[in-house]
Amino acid sequence: MLRREPPAIELVVVGDELLSGEVADTNSAFVSGQLAGIGLSSARIVEVSDDADDIRGELSQAISRSDLVFVLGGLGPTPDDKTLAAVADLCGQRLVRHKRTLRRIEAGFRRRGKRLPRLARRQALVLAGATVLDNPVGMVPGMAVEYQGAVIMLLPGVPVELEAIMTQGVVPFLKKRFRLRVSARVRIRTCGVPEAAIADRVKRVLVPYPGVHVGFYPHTAGVDLVIRGESPRKLTGLQRDIARLLGDAVYETGDRDIGEVVGALLRKRGLKVATAESCTGGLIGDRITDIPGSSDYYAGGVVAYANDAKVHLLGVKPQTLRRHGAVSSSAVREMARGVCGRLGADVGIAVSGVAGPGGATRKKPLGLVFVGVAVTDRCMPADEADGSGASDRVRTEKHIFQGIRRMVKEKAAVAGLDLCRRILLERGSGR
């Protein structure tokens, strides 16, 4: 059987709003990530204006170089959406009304009890001869057209719509249309160690693994390492070496985020968690509840922003706040215990800190954050439990995070979830 090279791919992303900075292009990353999952990668991404000539120009260049060209955005119903007309013009194709799409659009408006605006009908126009890829969460569908030996793939620019069409329509389409060489990839996710320190350590174990590439991707809340190689077998040894080297800084080998990892640990052991948040303002609860089915293990939480809320809703002692302040090890200790008791949870996560820009003092600098996790007997190995049921085991940690308010909040939320993760793993052996 002939071994075919993987198709050359380019992305043309359309929108004045991208060039003017009104909107960030998250779509090309999503498309590229999905392509990586089936062993493909884009060689180049270009963002252009809504001008029909610009779109046609970039697209015809891309077609001349590549086998597969994605055009993202500009398919909406408003006058500044020019992609469809530009592609029709380039390919010499008519636009036709797509019946299945029109029925979906009408049903969508009916379901929400709203009148169908006249412009909405334009969203059912497609290129004659195109393969139409249904939009399960919105109006405008995706389309695939063959032109001059290349496949042009059109996707609407609203991120959730593009994502749904990409995963449910485009990926299956491409798997059939192209013969794909799948390469191996592993993602190792860490938190609590700076990028330079991780790179320093990892460099040492890289030597015996030629042909394997490691990328470092710092996020606000930690550093991801992505290892790539020709076959999964080649990666296994390196992956094990890196995991040993970085120890419990690694919270995930795979694509789950920290909220999902903690959720899986709780679910596995049948435990319930509750949150007591001050400076994070609800972000930990938000992260936990982003995971479908989190109601099975998340009891709820208290956003104790004001000191009154800490006292009345969590039972923090006023003298603790007077003596040590709300940003203190003692305060998060009582918050974590309090929320466990109030919500009947097995594990309590508490966070209090100075997110800034105001509120810092000499003793409590900007970015100072205390996290605390309380566990009840149910989380303990049988030989450690004292049977009293009291949630008196609490561990706290002190951090000083760099960055602006949102960064401090995100780092603090991850630190709270990560402390919970490490405690659940340590305590896991006895059950």
Added chain:
Amino acid sequence: MLRREPPAIELVVVGDELLSGEVADTNSAFVSGQLAGIGLSSARIVEVSDDADDIRGELSQAISRSDLVFVLGGLGPTPDDKTLAAVADLCGQRLVRHKRTLRRIEAGFRRRGKRLPRLARRQALVLAGATVLDNPVGMVPGMAVEYQGAVIMLLPGVPVELEAIMTQGVVPFLKKRFRLRVSARVRIRTCGVPEAAIADRVKRVLVPYPGVHVGFYPHTAGVDLVIRGESPRKLTGLQRDIARLLGDAVYETGDRDIGEVVGALLRKRGLKVATAESCTGGLIGDRITDIPGSSDYYAGGVVAYANDAKVHLLGVKPQTLRRHGAVSSSAVREMARGVCGRLGADVGIAVSGVAGPGGATRKKPLGLVFVGVAVTDRCMPADEADGSGASDRVRTEKHIFQGIRRMVKEKAAVAGLDLCRRILLERGSGR
């Protein structure tokens, strides 16, 4: 005085992680947005791999066409950061250690009580002859170099670092370096009306305003309209017409988000708000506390995810939950009242819904969300207050939102905040 054309601008964004979809490029949008703020716009954005040849190739092309070229990313300390070497090579410049930057890096590690990793010193290398733009929140600084009549602007790829250097260093630098023609721009932010309906209505009032351009930017939580024209005077009339047409769907004329708008209303009237969240899981609290100084008006909240939490922490009647369910007008009514009372707040925002993908029934479909806002006497015009102090005025709204879990959460959070906004505005007259 000679009227100069604005400089032609391109962005070269560097990173394998962008082409492979590990990370979305939010940096070019930030840079473009800041440029728009000083009347500049980029004509083209290209994303390339970490390969030094690719970087040099794209950069030399961009320099031949443009007056100002940004190179974003690839300045970090790890082996896959190749931008600095590529630019040094292209321009024939040495790399030198920048003393002020090295001192900042050493101080940063000292402050956090961490050892300086060897690789971290590399972050103080800059191009000889470059203008160094300090990084106030991280290690690697920005740089501006003149080469063949163009300005090359190098910025690190970590978003918060790029953002800080861009606003504090690059914008002032560009204002001095180029003579700028400032164009006018107004952003009108709406929620609750679909894009097609907004475009339908706005089209009618556009006719008498030639030379003015309106862009429609749908987000998960609403639609932004951006009006652009040569002078602010030209925009005023259209802006007024649009505001009249869209009525209270407009929550902001400017760049504030809904959390900031609600915060400003609360602050102005000296009111405290509290939140009672079920399906949003803490997201409303998170949004409110993203605004610096929100502790002045945010008392805190309860994330009442489980029914027990709704009963015990908010005083929702068990029979209400039995009779109507947790996703009901009655439940959010009692949640909003309950959180006001428990936290001593003047305004209570409550949300309960089916975020999915599980939990839907025939009567309670996916995306069904009830929001409720309770107000106490302090929010009322004097002639309406009954003096009892009871928080018995509650308004609720029912929504059915389309989309995946995260979308429903975001739309629900905005709907809760927006109901609060509208009520505060109506009730504002009496104070």
